[in-house]
Amino acid sequence: MALEGLSQGILSSLGLLKSRRKLDEAEMREMIKALRRALQEADFNVRQTKEITERLESRMSEEEPRPGTTLQTHALNIIYAELVRILGPSREPRPRQITMLMVGLYGQGKTTTTAKLAEWYRRIHGVKVAVIEADVHRPGAYSQLTQLLEDSTVEVYGEPDNTDAVSIVRNGLAAHATADMVIIDTAGRHQLDQDLVDELEQISELARAEERILVIDAQVGQSAGPVAASFHDLAGITGIIITKLDGTARGGGALSAVAATGSPIMYIGVGERVQDLERFEGDRFISRLLGMGDIRGLIDLAPEDMDEEEAMRLTQRMMSGRFTLNDMYKQMEMMSKVGTIDKLMSFLPSGMFGGMGAMGKAQKMEMQSNLDRFQVIMDSMTTYEKNEPAKVKAERIRRIARGSGVREKDVRELIAQWGRSRKMMKGMSGNRQMSKKMKSMMRDDNMDLEGLGL
Ligand SMILES: Nc1nc2c(ncn2[C@@H]2O[C@H](COP(=O)(O)OP(=O)(O)OP(=O)(O)O)[C@@H](O)[C@H]2O)c(=O)[nH]1
Ligand SMILES: [Mg+2]
Numbered sequence: 502m503a504l505e506g507l508s509q510g511i512l513s514s515l516g517l518l519k520s521r522r523k524l525d526e527a528e529m530r531e532m533i534k535a536l537r538r539a540l541q542e543a544d545f546n547v548r549q550t551k552e553i554t555e556r557l558e559s560r561m562s563e564e565e566p567r568p569g570t571t572l573q574t575h576a577l578n579i580i581y582a583e584l585v586r587i588l589g590p591s592r593e594p595r596p597r598q599i600t601m602l603m604v605g606l607y608g609q610g611k612t613t614t615t616a617k618l619a620e621w622y623r624r625i626h627g628v629k630v631a632v633i634e635a636d637v638h639r640p641g642a643y644s645q646l647t648q649l650l651e652d653s654t655v656e657v658y659g660e661p662d663n664t665d666a667v668s669i670v671r672n673g674l675a676a677h678a679t680a681d682m683v684i685i686d687t688a689g690r691h692q693l694d695q696d697l698v699d700e701l702e703q704i705s706e707l708a709r710a711e712e713r714i715l716v717i718d719a720q721v722g723q724s725a726g727p728v729a730a731s732f733h734d735l736a737g738i739t740g741i742i743i744t745k746l747d748g749t750a751r752g753g754g755a756l757s758a759v760a761a762t763g764s765p766i767m768y769i770g771v772g773e774r775v776q777d778l779e780r781f782e783g784d785r786f787i788s789r790l791l792g793m794g795d796i797r798g799l800i801d802l803a804p805e806d807m808d809e810e811e812a813m814r815l816t817q818r819m820m821s822g823r824f825t826l827n828d829m830y831k832q833m834e835m836m837s838k839v840g841t842i843d844k845l846m847s848f849l850p851s852g853m854f855g856g857m858g859a860m861g862k863a864q865k866m867e868m869q870s871n872l873d874r875f876q877v878i879m880d881s882m883t884t885y886e887k888n889e890p891a892k893v894k895a896e897r898i899r900r901i902a903r904g905s906g907v908r909e910k911d912v913r914e915l916i917a918q919w920g921r922s923r924k925m926m927k928g929m930s931g932n933r934q935m936s937k938k939m940k941s942m943m944r945d946d947n948m949d950l951e952g953l954g955l
Contacts, residue, residue: 504752508790510539511580518573524561533558536580544722544754545587549761553583581787588783589760592740593767593873596628597906600674600683600708604701604736605716606728607689610744610770612642614716615686616649617770617778618742623655625870626877627907628681633673634659635666635704636688646686649775656680667703674708681906685710693728698735705736712739714767717759719743722751726758733764744770747777780873824923826879826887826915833872871918874907878915881905890919 514535517528524532533554540550557579566575594601601618603611612634619630632655636642643659650657658673670685677683685708690697705713715738717725725743732738741759746752746769759766766781879887881904886893893901893916902909 504543504746504750504790506750507539507543507753510542511536511577511791514539515573515576518571518576521572523572529558529561532576540753542750544751545757546723546754549587549757553580553587556583577791581791584787585783587757587760588766588787589763590765591767591780591782592765593780594712594740596622596626596630596682598681599712600685600710601712601714602685602687602701602705602708602710603714603716604687604732604738605689606693607691609689609716609718610742611689611716612636612639612645612686613649613773613775614742614744614768614770614778615684616646616653616655616775618768619650619655619682619684620653620775621768621778622682623653625873627874627911629679630682630684631656631658631673631677631680633670633677633683633685635670635673635685637664637666637669638688642686642688653775666700667707670704670708683708693731693735701736713737714739715741715764717741717743717755719746719752719755719769720749722749722754723758725755726762729759729762729764733762738764740765740767742766742768742770743781747771824919826882826890826919829919829922830872830875830879833875874911875915875918878902878905878907878912890916 514532517532517535518524536557537550537554540553541547545553557576560579561576564575564579566572603615603618605611615632619632622628623630632646632650634643634646634657639645643657643661646659647657656677658669658676660669660672663669666688673685674683685704687701687704688697701713704710713736715729715732715736717728719725721728729738729741741764743752743755743759743766746755756766760783769779769781769786771777771779878901881901882893886897886901893912898909898912898916902912905912
């Protein structure tokens with residue numbers, strides 16, 4: 502992933518804290534200085550860098566680390582929370598009867614990202630997606646898009662010889678009227694000029710595009726901020742995708758500058774291939790970036806709406822055998838949020854949550870896509886159904902599948918997964934030794950950052 506430099510920098514700035522209980526003033530200054538350098542090298546702006554380092558300094562002096570937590574873990578958790586705060590919230594559009602218009606300057610990755618998104622929604626949400634190539638300026642745009650999607654069942658519409666983008670869109674929409682989702686690739690410009698705005702306006706109106714998505718290359722660093730702001734003013738951007746985060750040290754700048762404009766970052770591009778797209782969620786992104794992953798960390802890093810108490814309760818329920826679909830989802834979410842979960846995994850029966858004993862990258866991605874699909878399905882379930890998945894039979898399955906736009910098979914798979922997880926939970930709570938181990942893990946912080954190579 503991009504930004505390895507940042508995570509290395511942050512972790513080494515914390516090296517000083519290793520097995521320390523307190524820092525004197527000079528040491529604190531040195532640590533802050535190293536952190537500031539790491540943030541600036543990743544292109545965070547001066548104001549944000551100042552904000553993060555100042556908050557770290559004041560929180561370190563005001564807040565006691567929780568009992569049993571090392572100073573290092575404490576500092577890392579503060580930095581984590583501050584970075585997440587700076588990156589802001591994220592959102593993902595629902596793939597139902599929706600048209601997306603891709604906009605952006607020259608060469609930022611619009612066409613590539615159009616293909617990536619189409620494939621993403623087809624694969625993860627299982628919906629019928631069509632793309633329309635409406636860039637009549639870039640020669641070969643249609644064949645570029647066709648090639649990107651040659652191994653996919655996504656339908657590509659284009660009229661390489663037509664020079665009127667608006668009529669291509671009109672014809673494309675008519676040809677793909679039954680698609681759940683239509684994504685329209687448009688022409689780039691050197692800068693956002695009136696011509697481009699007019700063209701976008703016309704296409705957008707014709708297509709009634711609910712989403713206007715701005716594509717920005719991470720390489721532009723801090724200037725992503727002004728670009729996002731002007732596109733937002735002129736074209737009413739609903740979300741942003743930052744591309745090429747795999748290839749630049751300036752990714753921190755692009756991400757933070759865009760977040761500062763208030764437009765949500767929806768996805769990030771992390772390579773040239775069609776599958777190199779990731780959903781952007783600040784907390785998940787940062788915890789992966791920082792490679793945080795012990796069970797204590799799991800609790801510290803749980804999403805904001807899941808406080809420590811809830812995480813504890815979840816674990817207790819998990820041990821007691823009462824286990825709803827929501828419990829399973831939250832558990833999977835917690836697990837997929839952290840980078841290395843081997844420690845936790847070593848205590849859990851292998852095969853749990855679809856056999857993730859030692860998860861490779863591919864498996865984590867698989868889990869992420871399962872989570873996304875499960876979320877969509879669970880949105881169509883009633884509270885009763887989520888609490889009593891065993892009672893969800895044929896007729897309910899049919900209704901849920903229809904409501905969430907997935908196949909009945911997918912609903913059955915979710916319920917089967919729940920059944921397997923619950924069985925293993927039960928096995929675990931019956932195992933006294935394991936139960937003791939879990940409880941002691943929840944109690945002491947016997948893990949510091951050894952595993953992170955400090
Ligand atoms: N490494 C990397 N390369 C990317 C990514 N996204 C796009 N690219 C590459 O960036 C180049 C430009 O991408 P396009 O998709 O053609 O960009 P565009 O915005 O459609 O360009 P125009 O239509 O000319 O305005 C291509 O070589 C892509 O392969 C990414 O996330 N990572
Ligand atoms: Mg293009």
